[in-house]
Amino acid sequence: MRSRRRRLLVVPALLCALVVPMARPAHAMGDGKGTPSRNGTGTGGDSALSGQVVQLYEDAALATQRYEEGRQEAEVQRAEAQRIEALLDRERREIGVLHEDLGRIARAQYRSGGGMPLTAQILLAKSPDQLMRGQHVLSQTSLVVNNAIEKSRRAEKRLAADEAKAAAAWQGLEKRNAELAELKKGIEQKLEQARWQLQGKADAAVAAGSCPGAVRLDQSKKDFPSAWVAPVESYALSAAFGSGGLRWANRHTGQDFAVPIGTPVRAVGDGRVVKVACAGAFGMEVVVRHAGGYYTQYAHLASVAVDQDERVDTGQWIGQSGTTGNSTGPHLHFEVRVTPEMGSAVDPVPWLTARGVRLG
Known part of the structure; x- marks a missing residue:
């Protein structure tokens, strides 16, 4: 499904930073094989703040629509x-x-x-x-x-x-x-303040190496015409797969989507959550296994909305974008892999294109 092009709220294109392949952080949730180590629903404050950001996004979109009208x-x-x-x-x-x-x-x-x-x-x-x-x-x-x-x-x-x-x-x-x-x-103004409050809580969780648990988001029911969607609805593409940069040990292993903090992040297709982690270069991240042996990763999040081993549907919100971990600014780092761990990434743009999702 084609995503809408740039909007007024899209931030300037920002690069994410990855380090050389490393062992999985010991404080990641679960063992990466579908065995959950904890189930959380997030603290009341986290849930309220995440929900407030989502609601303010909707309010801002409605206000923008009314302003345009x-x-x-x-x-x-x-x-x-x-x-x-x-x-x-x-x-x-x-x-x-x-x-x-x-x-x-x-x-x-x-x-x-x-x-x-x-x-x-x-x-x-x-x-x-x-x-x-x-x-x-x-x-x-x-x-x-x-x-x-x-x-x-x-x-x-x-x-x-x-x-x-x-x-x-x-x-x-x-x-x-x-x-x-x-x-x-x-x-x-309220949205901007709430975004950075959400990011501050996320940074504290990552620094402590402990995920606060899933923060459930109230998502409106929506039917998608395709089995696959882009990981965010509105975005600007920034760092591409294979691009070079001073902040990467080798080459960029994913596709970056420049979006503001708190933007709802979607599962690109049906699958099962195999990893939720809150430390390391990727900051808060979610990895989902899909049919056909592929995995998708969503990194540098400000909150997670799913637990390990949870089933997710196409377009379901699995978290909110942020700038946790080794990141220079708000964006979503998205990868497609053939294993749940880094080092097996393939170019996500043609992978999504082959499934009817054209980015741009």
Whole structure:
């Protein structure tokens, strides 16, 4: 299943560091052969913090969605406000024309004597017919003037209403955008704080060489169209399999996914957990055995959500990403192996591609 490409929350590409092949840490959980050494559900504080990070991720995603919806709505409102502004300009021009018409009518009345008192018109009229014609012209002119004045008043009233509507639209737009931006900022600040609290607890556990036990995460039910998925939903690819670097003894043995601390990490396919360890170069790690004799490793985690010997399904959350162990920053180190231990890795990108999962 193709994962979505980079998002705003994706951190810069970071490298993970591996040391030369070593013996498995003595404090790893279990013996790597499917025999669990302990079952834990995590401390109440760990569970609450991990759950808080997951919830804040969901809240941040929802806030981002609403922000984007608001931004799109703002564009619609902006177009409407611009349409109203264009209408206002047209109305202003029409009012200007009406005022010019009134001026022409007034000037014409003055030139034609339409403004003379009735007594003067009677005295100056040469005949009753001329007087009647003058009166008719005066009546018609007065009607035209009154109609023009009324039309101008209606236009000015409509203009004032439209100007108020345009101003309200702009004010509403600015207020909504400010509220959405503030909401998004607040959630992201809480999320960032919770991430590093989670990482701090993980670092303490790794330093002590003791896994706190599985921290169960409340995952929404989701049906996957394929039997295989990418280990994280949203990511940026960083260090690739076989790449060189000063922090590796030989070559990079996996594929790195640059993701923020606390990102839910998924089992790429159905399988059984054969190893959960919390010390050494990989920090917190989970290894899952799949059908066909392949194993997948998920390393540098900030929490684990499964216990050894547990069955997992495609897409099931098995932990949260972090930067424990020999790591330069938040990311997931993902390996595909032919044994549960390091030293047997194969390139995970073509391996996933062959199973219908294209990364990128």
